[in-house]
Amino acid sequence: MTAIPDTCREIRLKVRPDGLPGAENFEIVSIPLPIPADDEVLVRNCYFLVSASLRMMISKGAEDVEGVPFPALREGDALAGEALGEIVSAPANSGFSPGDLVLHFQGWREYATVPIAQCRPVEPGLPDPVGYLGHGWTAYAALTRGVQIRPGDTVFVSSAAGAIGSMAGQIARLLGAKRVIGSTSSKEKAARLVSELGYDAAVFRGAAPIVEQLAAAAPQGIDVIIDNVGGEQLQAAIANARVGARVVILGALSGQLVAEGPGRIAPVELDSMQLLLKKITLRGYSADDDPHMHAEWISRFADWLDAGSIRFPREIITGLECAPQALARVINGECFGTVVVRL
Structure with missing residues (x-):
């Protein structure tokens, strides 16, 4: 345990962005150490995790929307996000003791007072604590509860170089998929998906139309679609889907990262005739629907890491003051894997 300071820092929303956020929309504020109730x-x-989903919480016009797990933030509010921290003090009979590691949603600050009910104890097992903040468990839950991988499946993962996608392709293979294809934003990241994460093929924006790239990468069609993007990429995947294909929608980056608006809608035009004739099923899924899956994931993740059968791509950025620039890089698609700030 380190010495407890009298003050601490947090990052606040200074001005709601009208479009994609930049460093000028945030400020670092020193406050008295918070006193827990x-x-x-x-x-x-x-x-703490740096995620593009923060954009939905802070944009001009963003309001709380039923079903959206990210609360809208107002100017002057401290930012929020998933974090891993160490208990400094806890009430008697709370189940926690000083030194315990917990997961919670009050990142973007050095110290936080967190309701006991909103703390999740960290299950032992992983060699790197950053692994507890990774979105591998989202991918794992989606591939075991949102849809079940069948031996021989061809799987397509959109935004395959992101925090979820960089794990989803590897997990799909470990669960029995025969061929795994990913999409990303650049030729360089597409090459890394194949050389580092074992994707069989990768398509990327800016080359030929995605629908044509997918047709070449999956000439026999796609059985499972793990969609983090929507838009053109979901359209292309549906066009290349096989009969009986299963679609699990985990995100909507095509809407979250659009240059204008609050990023809380992601319109897409799908051919319902294709859905009908191919008997395609679509399901929106959140790992929060199956919170018990986290412990199962940690156990399997630890085993796979120990066996050397999975990688955990991540970028660790040191210092609270670097977090706004890290967010801009994530939103601009400059990062590969999970991005966290170390305090």
């Missing part, structure tokens, strides 16, 4: 713990954050 009777039903709260005091946590010293060690790492």
